[in-house]
Amino acid sequence: MSDATLFGLCGAALVGLGLYGLICHPGALRKLLAFNLVGSGVFLLFGAVARRGAASGFGGDPVPQALVITGLVVAFAATALAVALVVRLAQAAGRTDLDPEPPARSEATPERPS
Amino acid sequence: MTEFLLSAAAFVLATVALGLIRILRGPSDADRLLAAQLLGTGGVAALLLLGVATAESAIGDLALVLTLLAAFASVGFVTGTVRPDATRSPGEAPAARAADRPEPAGEETRR
Amino acid sequence: MSAVEISTVFTVFAVSLGSLFFLAGTLGLLRLPDTLTRLHALTKADNLGLGLIVLGLLPQVSSPLGWIGLIAVWLLALLAGATVGQLLAGALRPSDGTPPDRGGGSA
Amino acid sequence: MSLPAPVDLGLAALVLGLAGWVITTSATYRAAEGFVAYGLVLALVWVRLGSVDVALTEAALGSGLTGLLLLRAAARLPADDPAETTRPGPGVRVVAAVLCTAVAGALAAVVLLLPEPAPSLAPAVAANLSATGVGNPVTGVLLAFRAVDTLGESIVLVLALVGLWSLAPDDAWGGRPGFLRGPAAASPLRFLAQVLPPFGILVGIHLLWIGADHPGGKFQGATVLAAMWVLVLVAGLRQPPRVTSRPMRGLAVFGSLVFVGIGTAGAWLAGAFLAYPEGLAKPLILSIETALMLSVAVILGLLLAGPPEPDDAAGVRS
Numbered sequence: 048m049s050d051a052t053l054f055g056l057c058g059a060a061l062v063g064l065g066l067y068g069l070i071c072h073p074g075a076l077r078k079l080l081a082f083n084l085v086g087s088g089v090f091l092l093f094g095a096v097a098r099r100g101a102a103s104g105f106g107g108d109p110v111p112q113a114l115v116i117t118g119l120v121v122a123f124a125a126t127a128l129a130v131a132l133v134v135r136l137a138q139a140a141g142r143t144d145l146d147p148e149p150p151a152r153s154e155a156t157p158e159r160p161s
Numbered sequence: 162m163t164e165f166l167l168s169a170a171a172f173v174l175a176t177v178a179l180g181l182i183r184i185l186r187g188p189s190d191a192d193r194l195l196a197a198q199l200l201g202t203g204g205v206a207a208l209l210l211l212g213v214a215t216a217e218s219a220i221g222d223l224a225l226v227l228t229l230l231a232a233f234a235s236v237g238f239v240t241g242t243v244r245p246d247a248t249r250s251p252g253e254a255p256a257a258r259a260a261d262r263p264e265p266a267g268e269e270t271r272r
Numbered sequence: 273m274s275a276v277e278i279s280t281v282f283t284v285f286a287v288s289l290g291s292l293f294f295l296a297g298t299l300g301l302l303r304l305p306d307t308l309t310r311l312h313a314l315t316k317a318d319n320l321g322l323g324l325i326v327l328g329l330l331p332q333v334s335s336p337l338g339w340i341g342l343i344a345v346w347l348l349a350l351l352a353g354a355t356v357g358q359l360l361a362g363a364l365r366p367s368d369g370t371p372p373d374r375g376g377g378s379a
Numbered sequence: 380m381s382l383p384a385p386v387d388l389g390l391a392a393l394v395l396g397l398a399g400w401v402i403t404t405s406a407t408y409r410a411a412e413g414f415v416a417y418g419l420v421l422a423l424v425w426v427r428l429g430s431v432d433v434a435l436t437e438a439a440l441g442s443g444l445t446g447l448l449l450l451r452a453a454a455r456l457p458a459d460d461p462a463e464t465t466r467p468g469p470g471v472r473v474v475a476a477v478l479c480t481a482v483a484g485a486l487a488a489v490v491l492l493l494p495e496p497a498p499s500l501a502p503a504v505a506a507n508l509s510a511t512g513v514g515n516p517v518t519g520v521l522l523a524f525r526a527v528d529t530l531g532e533s534i535v536l537v538l539a540l541v542g543l544w545s546l547a548p549d550d551a552w553g554g555r556p557g558f559l560r561g562p563a564a565a566s567p568l569r570f571l572a573q574v575l576p577p578f579g580i581l582v583g584i585h586l587l588w589i590g591a592d593h594p595g596g597k598f599q600g601a602t603v604l605a606a607m608w609v610l611v612l613v614a615g616l617r618q619p620p621r622v623t624s625r626p627m628r629g630l631a632v633f634g635s636l637v638f639v640g641i642g643t644a645g646a647w648l649a650g651a652f653l654a655y656p657e658g659l660a661k662p663l664i665l666s667i668e669t670a671l672m673l674s675v676a677v678i679l680g681l682l683l684a685g686p687p688e689p690d691d692a693a694g695v696r697s
Contacts, residue, residue, distance in 0.1 A: 063483025074462035100499030106429030144462035230443030
């Protein structure tokens with residue numbers, strides 16, 4: 048088995064693990080972490096494709112590599128935005144699950160000690 | 162020589178990976194962070210060995226970037242929580258902050 | 273012994289010793305009883321381990337830029353490691369000596 | 380140039396083990412700690428996949444900055460958050476596990492059934508790289524062959540910043556970003572924030588400069604620069620600028636504007652949007668890279684600094 052196949056399979060497993068976390072954790076920040084795992088799994092799949100495309104003296108196909116770099120930066124921007132949303136949700140509601148029914152402690156003040 | 166450097170890289174990597182057991186066992190969050198810190202330094206050492214062994218200078222640059230950013234998780238940890246009893250070293254009272262950086266309250270804000 | 277042989281022996285010796293320090297640091301991290309002693313073991317081990325590995329690699333690099341890069345990595349690691357050690361130790365020094373739990377929720 | 384294959388197996392096991400920890404551990408804070416280590420290992424995996432460019436990005440962004448972001452966010456969550464302890468029932472978990480295994484299995488099958496010989500654009504890149512004047516194929520793809528992706532990305536970053544700022548309550552508008560402000564930093568941290576940035580700035584410029592011919596480039600350089608700025612902010616040596624500050628906003632969109640400007644000039648001088656006139660490709664690419672690096676560094680720093688908060692709240696908040 049080549050390293051490309053090994054890490055490609057690893058990426059597939061990461062997507063599965065991340066999806067599981069996305070479904071099974073009610074907390075928004077946990078969902079975000081899980082979603083980042085899915086993202087890195089997808090990037091690893093790209094990495095496997097890039098590695099297999101090594102040719103013309105390059106260690107890998109540069110096109111998927113460039114796509115992954117773009118993807119990493121965009122993923123970071125999305126994560127930062129999502130984290131700000133979660134923190135805002137926690138400030139407003141005192142909780143971070145995405146349960147639609149109004150939380151029991153909705154009067155919690157935004158100024159929390161920690 | 163190349164073979165030796167590569168196996169040294171693998172050895173260091175395996176060693177610090179073993180240290181990740183601390184992430185599982187804890188007990189405190191600082192312990193888990195120590196394991197991540199050791200992984201960072203070990204990763205840098207392994208990259209330096211790999212970079213010299215393969216004569217690829219870019220791997221040395223990667224080691225440099227990792228070193229620069231290795232402290233960031235710990236910085237996030239130490240500054241992340243407000244625990245006056247735990248996060249601040251003695252002699253730095255909360256009031257010191259207000260004295261350090263006076264906030265021009267209300268100036269130029271509401272529009 | 274020729275110069276090449278001497279440098280080879282030196283590299284093998286220093287890199288091996290550095291690797292052993294990483295092993296020692298890991299064992300310390302796993303075996304020592306509390307967080308502060310583990311921190312102590314860790315900072316000693318990774319500074320010395322990385323330093324010895326850098327020292328051992330120097331003869332194998334021919335370009336001055338390569339030397340600067342290697343030494344810069346080590347100096348930066350020393351700086352960051354020392355600071356992080358101070359910071360973590362400061363964070364770990366509450367009055368009763370027990371490490372604070374930052375986990376939140378079910379600890 | 381390969382280590383023995385056990386290293387790859389070990390790295391794969393490490394990645395999966397840490398991912399498993401991130402998913403299964405009980406407390407969010409621990410999951411975030413696991414994610415830091417996970418990002419580090421992933422950077423090593425990218426080296427093994429022969430892609431140092433990606434490894435640099437992953438090491439700087441994926442582990443360094445994301446680690447700081449997530450750890451601080453996890454520490455800000457309410458301690459008695461019901462989401463921390465509630466879990467779905469066993470039925471839901473079994474169904475989810477089956478579903479996710481099926482997805483992972485399908486992806487694994489795709490990996491195993493990838494066509495042989497592998498399709499690759501590497502020969503096409505190699506054939507045309509000399510026209511761009513740069514020697515790093517990834518930089519060539521990012522700024523010449525697929526420049527439109529990179530342009531779109533730089534605009535996405537600006538939009539993310541707009542989205543982040545729009546989360547501020549009305550009375551906070553015009554204030555300073557609040558995430559990175561906290562209680563007085565311990566003196567070792569202030570020392571680090573004084574000593575490290577000069578080196579960091581040097582490394583950032585170095586990465587930009589060598590990015591033309593070796594692994595590196597504007598994103599990696601910008602991440603290092605942003606990290607240094609964030610360090611200064613966290614240590615409390617400087618205040619983040621107010622969100623109404625015009626110089627800062629100008630700097631944030633500067634890169635995209637330069638990119639669009641040069642691209643539009645290409646439509647006029649070289650016959651297509653984002654095409655470079657012959658012989659001028661390398662200087663133009665370097666100009667775009669420099670402008671983009673500044674803007675991306677500012678935007679990444681501001682994304683970490685969070686939405687603005689009212690001035691009087693500072694010092695109370697973590």
